[in-house]
Amino acid sequence: MELRSNAPDGPIQDSWDNHRFNMKLVNPSNKRKYDVIVVGSGLAGASAAATMAELGYNVKCFTFHDSPRRAHSIAAQGGINAAKNYQNDGDSIYRLFYDTVKGGDFRSREANVYRLAQISVNIIDQCAAQGVPFAREYGGMLSNRSFGGAQVSRTFYARGQTGQQLLLGAYQALSRQISLGKVEMFTKCEMMDVVLVDGQARGIVTRDLNTGEISSHAGHAVVLATGGYSTAFYLSTNAMNCNVMAAFRAHRKGAAFANPCYTQIHPTCIPVSGDHQSKLTLMSESLRNDGRVWVPKKANDTRAPGDIPEGERDYYLERKYPSFGNLAPRDISSRAAKEVCDEGRGVGPSGFGVYLDFADAIGRVGEDTIRERYGNLFDMYERITGENPYKRPMRIYPAPHYTMGGLWVDYNLMSTIDGLHVIGEANFSDHGANRLGASALMQGLADGYFVLPYTIGNYLASAKLDPVGNDHTAFAEAEAQVAARMQRLLDINGTRSVDSFHKELGRLMWEKCGMARTEAGLKEALVEIPKIRERFWKDVRVLGSGESLNQSLEKAARVADFMEFAELMCHDALDRDESCGAHFRTEHQTDDGEAKRNDEKYSYVAAWEYQGEGNAPKLHKEQLDFEYVKLAQRSYK
Amino acid sequence: MSETMKLVLNVWRQPDATTKGDFERFEIPDVSPDMSFLEMLDVLNERLTQKGQETIAFDHDCREGICGTCGIVINGVPHGPQKLTTTCQLHMRKFKDGDELWLEPWRSTAFPVIKDLVVDRSSFDRIIQAGGFISVGAGSAPDANAIPIGKEVAEQAMDAAACIGCGACVAACPNASAMLFTAAKVGHLGLLPQGQPERYERVQKMVATMDNENFGACTNHAECEASCPKGISIDFIAMMNRDLLKGAVQHPIELD
Numbered sequence: 001m002e003l004r005s006n007a008p009d010g011p012i013q014d015s016w017d018n019h020r021f022n023m024k025l026v027n028p029s030n031k032r033k034y035d036v037i038v039v040g041s042g043l044a045g046a047s048a049a050a051t052m053a054e055l056g057y058n059v060k061c062f063t064f065h066d067s068p069r070r071a072h073s074i075a076a077q078g079g080i081n082a083a084k085n086y087q088n089d090g091d092s093i094y095r096l097f098y099d100t101v102k103g104g105d106f107r108s109r110e111a112n113v114y115r116l117a118q119i120s121v122n123i124i125d126q127c128a129a130q131g132v133p134f135a136r137e138y139g140g141m142l143s144n145r146s147f148g149g150a151q152v153s154r155t156f157y158a159r160g161q162t163g164q165q166l167l168l169g170a171y172q173a174l175s176r177q178i179s180l181g182k183v184e185m186f187t188k189c190e191m192m193d194v195v196l197v198d199g200q201a202r203g204i205v206t207r208d209l210n211t212g213e214i215s216s217h218a219g220h221a222v223v224l225a226t227g228g229y230s231t232a233f234y235l236s237t238n239a240m241n242c243n244v245m246a247a248f249r250a251h252r253k254g255a256a257f258a259n260p261c262y263t264q265i266h267p268t269c270i271p272v273s274g275d276h277q278s279k280l281t282l283m284s285e286s287l288r289n290d291g292r293v294w295v296p297k298k299a300n301d302t303r304a305p306g307d308i309p310e311g312e313r314d315y316y317l318e319r320k321y322p323s324f325g326n327l328a329p330r331d332i333s334s335r336a337a338k339e340v341c342d343e344g345r346g347v348g349p350s351g352f353g354v355y356l357d358f359a360d361a362i363g364r365v366g367e368d369t370i371r372e373r374y375g376n377l378f379d380m381y382e383r384i385t386g387e388n389p390y391k392r393p394m395r396i397y398p399a400p401h402y403t404m405g406g407l408w409v410d411y412n413l414m415s416t417i418d419g420l421h422v423i424g425e426a427n428f429s430d431h432g433a434n435r436l437g438a439s440a441l442m443q444g445l446a447d448g449y450f451v452l453p454y455t456i457g458n459y460l461a462s463a464k465l466d467p468v469g470n471d472h473t474a475f476a477e478a479e480a481q482v483a484a485r486m487q488r489l490l491d492i493n494g495t496r497s498v499d500s501f502h503k504e505l506g507r508l509m510w511e512k513c514g515m516a517r518t519e520a521g522l523k524e525a526l527v528e529i530p531k532i533r534e535r536f537w538k539d540v541r542v543l544g545s546g547e548s549l550n551q552s553l554e555k556a557a558r559v560a561d562f563m564e565f566a567e568l569m570c571h572d573a574l575d576r577d578e579s580c581g582a583h584f585r586t587e588h589q590t591d592d593g594e595a596k597r598n599d600e601k602y603s604y605v606a607a608w609e610y611q612g613e614g615n616a617p618k619l620h621k622e623q624l625d626f627e628y629v630k631l632a633q634r635s636y637k
Numbered sequence: 638m639s640e641t642m643k644l645v646l647n648v649w650r651q652p653d654a655t656t657k658g659d660f661e662r663f664e665i666p667d668v669s670p671d672m673s674f675l676e677m678l679d680v681l682n683e684r685l686t687q688k689g690q691e692t693i694a695f696d697h698d699c700r701e702g703i704c705g706t707c708g709i710v711i712n713g714v715p716h717g718p719q720k721l722t723t724t725c726q727l728h729m730r731k732f733k734d735g736d737e738l739w740l741e742p743w744r745s746t747a748f749p750v751i752k753d754l755v756v757d758r759s760s761f762d763r764i765i766q767a768g769g770f771i772s773v774g775a776g777s778a779p780d781a782n783a784i785p786i787g788k789e790v791a792e793q794a795m796d797a798a799a800c801i802g803c804g805a806c807v808a809a810c811p812n813a814s815a816m817l818f819t820a821a822k823v824g825h826l827g828l829l830p831q832g833q834p835e836r837y838e839r840v841q842k843m844v845a846t847m848d849n850e851n852f853g854a855c856t857n858h859a860e861c862e863a864s865c866p867k868g869i870s871i872d873f874i875a876m877m878n879r880d881l882l883k884g885a886v887q888h889p890i891e892l893d
Contacts, residue, residue, distance in 0.1 A: 047775070054774040066696070067762050069802055070704045086782060122778075129778035131771045131831050133795040140785025158795060164703055165798060172770035179766040187759065210751055239698040273671040278679055279700045380702065383719070383726050384673075449775040497686040499679070544691045548653060549752040551694055552686070 001256060001609050003622040006410040007111035012628055016115045019411070020454055024461035031056030034460050035219035037204055038062070039191045039246055041174065042071030043167055043441060044424025045225030047448030050173035053182035055453055060217055061174065061183050064190040064209060064241065064554075069171045072227060072239040073444060076163025077284035077377070079147055079155035080127075080441040082120035087144050091152040093117045099150060100439060101629040103329055104404070104432020105581035105597060107259070109605070110628055111411060112429045119446040124156055126449055130169040134158050146327070147286060147438045155438045160284055160376045166441055170448070190554065191246045192482040194222055194253055194420060195474050201250075201420035202468045205478045207486070209554060212547040214482050216475035220465050221419045221456055224250060225448070228403035228425040230263060232562050232569060233514065234506020236400035237266055237282040243558035244565050247407050247426050251568075255415040256607035256620060258408035258428035260565070261573035264435055264582045265515050266401035267333035270384055270394075271353040280399035281384055283356075283377055285437045288326045290361035290370065291394070293317050293333070295354050299344035305355055305393050316340055320592075324636040331434045331582045331595070332636060334398035338515050339593065341397070348395045357393035398515060402440060404431040404582065405572070408607040408622070412455035413447060416607070418463065421456060423447035428605065433581025486546050489556045494539030498556045501536045505559075505566055508532070513570050516584050522574040526567060530614060533563035568608060568617055575619060578602045590633070599631050641667040642734040646681070648693055649741045654749045654757075660739070670730035674717065675700060675707065677729055694753040702726040702866060705801030708808065709754050710741040715805035715864045723803065723866045743804050745813035747851045758804050760850040761818060767846035768839040769822040771831050784830050797825035799867040806861035806869075812853030817861035819847050820877035821869050827880055837884030844881055845892045 008015040008022075026034065034057050038049040041063040049061040065071060083096040096117040101108055128134060128142070134156050135143040147155035158165040177183040188209040195203045195216070203218035229244035230236035251257045268283045294315045296308050316336055318325040328336070337354045340346065347353045362370050367390055371378070378389045385395070406428040407415050413429070414421050424444040431439065512525035536559070544550040579588040579595035580602070588596045605622040643666045651658025668677055675697050682692040698706040702723040709724045711717035717727045732738070740754060748756040786794075800821040807815050823840050826832035832839075855874060862871045884890075 051775040065698065065706070066758060067802065069762075070698060070706050072699060072704070074704050075699045075701050084781070122776075124781045125778040126773070126775055128781035128784070129771065129773045129831055131794070131798075131826050131829050133791055133798050133825065133829070134781075136786055136788045136791040138788045140787050141782050158798075161703065161799065164801070165795075168798065172765065173773075173775075175762065175766040176770045176772060179768075185762075187762075239704060240700060241698050274669055276669060276672045276676045276680055278673070278676050281701055379721070380726065383722055383728060386670075386728070386730055453775070497683055499683060541686055541689075543686060543689065549694055549755060552692055 001416055001620050003256070003408065003416070003607055003620050004410060005109060005622060006412055007109060008411070012111060012114045015111050016118060023454060023458035026457045026461045028056060032058060034058065035060065036221050036223060036456065037217055037219040038223045038225060039204060040071065040225035040227065040424070040426070041065070041068030042073035042225060042227060042424060043170055043444035044448045045071070045223070046167065046170035046174045047445050048223055048225060048423055048452050049183055050170060050177050051449050051453040052456065053177035059177070059183045060186065060219065062186045062189050062191055062204070062206060064188065066187055068174055068185065068187070069168060071167060072242055073167045073441070074164045075239065076441055077160045077282065078286045079145065079157035079162045079438040080123065080166065081147070081154050081438040082124045082156060082442065083117055083154060084121055084124060086142060087153045089152045091154050095152065096120060096154065098629055100430070100436060101432065102634060103436040104434055105595065105634055106432065106599070106603070106626060106629070106631050107580055107624065108430055108432030109624060110626060115451065116430050116443055116446050119450045120442050122450055123442060123445045127166055127169050130173060132158060132165045132169045145286065145289065150436065160286070160374065163441060166445065170445070191249070193249045193478045195478050196253055196417065197468050197472055197474050198466070200418045200463065200465070203470060203475060205475065205482050207482065210549050212545070212550070214479050216470035216479060218468055218470040218472070218475065220460055221421060223421045223423060223452065223456070224407065224426050225424045226426045228406070229565065230400040230403055232506065232566055233400040233510050234503050235272065235277060235280050235510070237269055237280050240279060243561070245558045245561045248561040248565050250407060250415065250417065250420060252610050253417060254610070255417045255420055256408040256609055257405070257568060258605050258607045259405035259433070259572065260569045260608070261513065261576060261583050262404035262433050262581065263400055264330055264402040264404060265334040265398040267330055267337055267398050268356065268396045269399035270381065271348055271350060271397040281380065282399070282401065283381060283394065283396060285330070287356060287374060287377060290373065291326065291356040291358050292360055293326050293354055293356055295340045295345040295347060301345070305347070305357070314340070314345070321636045328636045329434065329436065334515060335584060337398055353395035353397045355393035356396045358389065359393070362390065400514070402435055404428065404433060404435055408605065412458065413452050414455070414459060419459060421452060423452050433583055486553065486557065489540065489542050489553060489560070490546055492537065492540050492542065494541045496539050496541060498540055498542065498552055498559050501532065501540060502559045502562070505529070505532050505562060509566055509569070513573050516586050517573050518586050519574065522570050525570045526574070529563070529567045529570065536560065536563055564613060571617055572606055572608065575606060576602055641669055642729065642732065642736070644668050644732065645737040647737070647739045648753070650693070650753055651750050653752060658750065668729050670728070672729045673700065673725060674727040674729065675725050694755050696755045697725055700725040703801060705803040708743055708803045708805055710743065710808055712739050715743065715808040716866055721866055721868050743808035745807045745852070747813060747815065748804060748807065760852070761802050761804065761815070763850060764815065764819055764843055764846050765822060768835065768842035769826070771826060772835060786830060790828055794825050794828040797821045797828070797869060797873050800869055801867060803866065805864045805866060807852065809860040809864035810853065811858055811860065812856060814855045815847050815850070815852040816855040816874050816877070817865065817869060817871065819843050820873040823877045823880060824873035827876070837880065837888035838890050840877060840880045841884045841890050841892065
């Protein structure tokens with residue numbers, strides 16, 4: 001396996017322009033001769049499907065949801081970054097690029113990040129033109145806020161529903177192409193495998209979730225926009241149906257998986273309330289603009305927050321990071337919360353929580369202003385916890401949120417399988433070891449609206465693509481394998497539910513491969529995971545049939561892949577014998593407990609090649625060079 | 638820990654669209670008030686699996702009240718008793734020990750039942766496909782600040798755009814009308830300057846599609862607004878009717 005980044009040489013400011021000029025174009029009248037398959041209809045998938053259809057390609061778009069509008073992009077709350085510098089506060093493309101590389105703790109590819117920063121400005125233009133109702137000032141201009149560790153105000157937002165509004169924009173663009181007949185949309189249709197012919201990705205096999213029907217779809221290229229894998233931990237901020245299956249199926253077919261251990265733990269989520277917990281709810285990071293994070297100074301302090309005097313509170317983020325304070329980046333804030341809770345200073349019934357207190361902000365700007373800024377979030381908090389955050393500080397705790405790792409892609413967003421492109425959270429490329437707030441929406445839309453539609457043309461124009469229909473034997477073989485796998489799950493008829501296995505695996509991953517990792521813990525996990533997997537395949541109980549809607553069966557197939565994928569995460573975390581960004585190996589920290597990188601040895605992308613179930617994957621390295629952003633220890637003090 | 642409650646659930650079971658359905662009764666002796674409604678169903682499903690009985694099918698995904706996937710009629714009310722709250726965000730502390738609940742799917746000919754509590758809402762997608770968009774291809778947009786939009790208009794558009802497409806409005810309406818859903822999109826786009834060129838064509842096409850999908854007519858019950866988890870106002874229906882009339886008179890289009 002060869003990893004060629006295909007990042008252009010020359011000054012980084014010109015590299016995307018030059019690359020676009022050097023890429024081959026498909027003649028407008030020839031575009032209709034190409035069929036492109038897009039899997040996933042979130043920000044990346046919907047925007048890519050719509051844009052490629054606008055260009056003239058025939059697109060088939062697939063989602064396992066009942067509508068493309070339901071993809072989990074919809075749940076993003078806080079905002080989207082763009083280097084517009086509308087606030088005249090010193091922002092620029094270069095600064096967004098610099099912040100993103102530094103925020104990613106120097107583990108991303110510079111050329112990709114620079115392109116992302118360049119494109120960010122076009123995204124805002126595009127979305128505003130689509131009617132995305134961004135927040136505005138009284139004069140009619142767009143409003144911005146600062147977000148997640150940025151010292152400039154570059155985040156655009158639509159109340160606390162930015163992801164929803166951007167997704168609806170992309171969904172509407174997609175709907176337009178569906179009505180024009182340029183996109184054929186398949187809902188409740190889950191990708192079960194990718195099909196290769198002569199080493200090229202030429203289609204997919206799907207399962208209709210309502211009828212159980214397994215079908216084949218052929219095309220000239222395949223695009224995966226299937227999101228992240230935080231549900232490997234079972235409890236996460238992701239939607240219940242998020243999973244790694246599509247990406248992992250591609251991995252099994254030869255797509256390298258890059259940096260799977262880079263999983264972001266979001267600092268502001270509502271703490272766990274009991275064993276019944278099914279997911280963790282995110283409270284937008286924007287709350288940290290006005291909320292102050294604190295815990296009692298002494299351990300095991302059970303007094304109500306209002307009874308703890310000012311002098312007995314530890315505003316630990318402000319104390320440890322005076323210049324960034326409560327806005328310190330996600331990985332740093334999450335670890336700081338874990339640290340104080342491990343010291344016994346956590347709050348709430350479980351002891352795994354810290355306060356996010358709005359009393360000062362309410363005193364400064366008034367309750368009405370706070371309600372205007374965060375009303376929907378405060379309401380959501382009260383619905384879930386039964387506590388009123390205007391009167392009593394919120395309790396928050398970190399939770400798995402976003403996965404920076406993903407399928408390895410080159411500068412053209414193509415994986416190590418020819419023709420298989422990967423966009424959005426499903427790829428690994430832009431966020432390094434830690435993603436900054438409000439950058440996920442930016443990347444998903446950059447890939448979908450403005451990168452892939454160009455680069456896929458270059459692939460289609462230069463690859464030799466023989467005619468392949470879904471009657472090719474490769475499809476029949478893949479269909480038979482999918483059917484056999486589903487039948488195998490139904491036939492086990494063991495004693496334990498799919499969820500019970502998922503929870504067991506998730507707990508292990510959270511303990512051993514979560515916010516802090518150790519060599520010993522990871523080695524234990526690598527012993528335990530195969531045992532859980534074995535038990536799963538012997539003892540899982542999936543009732544009902546494969547011929548109608550069967551939610552247990554759907555879940556079983558997804559969890560089965562996590563049983564293998566979890567091992568890959570641990571292998572990667574074990575190999576990366578350093579701390580960087582969200583990957584914290586407790587053996588490697590500075591004197592004051594910050595992540596300590598080892599640039600000499602680990603300044604690479606770890607791209608793993610599948611070697612069969614139960615076998616250790618093979619490591620390939622893409623060396624990272626930093627020509628523009630000087631390698632430095634991150635400091636937010 | 639708060640005390641647990643004993644609840645009786647009568648859940649609609651229906652294997653598919655063509656088979657007749659009926660209620661099935663379940664007792665849950667130990668519901669925690671801290672559970673969400675769907676977590677209670679998770680617990681019930683876990684127990685059904687243990688007993689070898691097929692689990693209850695219900696739609697859900699984000700469990701944060703934003704994706705619009707979930708929706709159960711609880712004791713006759715879509716999304717249950719708490720105002721401005723989706724089923725997934727409803728917590729059991731809103732119920733009390735001994736309560737008996739009736740769980741049904743959205744009921745409308747335009748939303749056929751797929752299984753148990755799961756319905757097919759693809760008719761909503763087809764309404765959007767009929768015109769619920771602004772025709773602007775990627776790359777052709779002017780600078781985002783080139784078109785100023787007053788805060789008041791932007792906020793009003795956002796009020797309409799907050800629709801999550803869950804379908805509670807249809808389930809609540811005695812006529813199973815989709816007027817609030819359709820009006821929310823017509824209002825969102827029609828209020829903004831970017832939406833003006835297609836404004837009157839859009840409303841006519843979307844309403845025609847809505848009618849073709851077998852949704853009922855609006856007779857001003859306002860049950861839709863009362864059950865909308867995002868609090869979308871029926872004022873948008875009035876706005877849509879005005880646009881529809883103006884469109885039909887001044888900008889009539891040929892409909893298939």
